[in-house]
Amino acid sequence: MLTVLRSLEVPIFRSANMSLGINVLLEKPMALKEEECQEMLRVSKETGTMLTVGQVARYSANFTLAKRLIDEGHIGELTFVESEYAHDYALRTGEGDWRKSPDRHGMIGGGCHAVDLLRWIAGNPTEVYALSNHKCLTDWPVDDCSNKKTS
Numbered sequence: 001m002l003t004v005l006r007s008l009e010v011p012i013f014r015s016a017n018m019s020l021g022i023n024v025l026l027e028k029p030m031a032l033k034e035e036e037c038q039e040m041l042r043v044s045k046e047t048g049t050m051l052t053v054g055q056v057a058r059y060s061a062n063f064t065l066a067k068r069l070i071d072e073g074h075i076g077e078l079t080f081v082e083s084e085y086a087h088d089y090a091l092r093t094g095e096g097d098w099r100k101s102p103d104r105h106g107m108i109g110g111g112c113h114a115v116d117l118l119r120w121i122a123g124n125p126t127e128v129y130a131l132s133n134h135k136c137l138t139d140w141p142v143d144d145c146s147n148k149k150t151s
Helices: 006-020 034-047 061-071 095-100 111-122
Strands: 024-027 051-054
Touching: 034 051, 061 111
Parallel strands: 024 051
Antiparallel strands: none
16 A cells, blocks of 8 residues: 555556556545546556545445435435535645645535435436535635536
């Protein structure tokens, strides 16, 4: 296992994947910029290596219970799911202040937990809608969450 500083993840990933052909497990955020994430996915696909991003929320007792109840049919057919993620990051800016970086995509931070849990529990969506604001951490150069609609 190799543990590196967040600022070295992308260059280390390139070396490990392209030169050594080894599988990589990253903690989130896998990168700050969407382009870097896309590059890692591309390199992993080209080299046939596995790229995994750890998602700690999947191990919470509440979420594992929800998944089990849905998987066992106790809830019934899911036709709509909604999520919200709230976390006070004011004093937890991350190693090197990555959460405050203007390069950070809006979903990287806390929103990725909500999306990961929804996909893990309910499956892949057919449509997604999200909104963002800049009302809580107004002295930060990034929105509080992502702003994107996809179908």
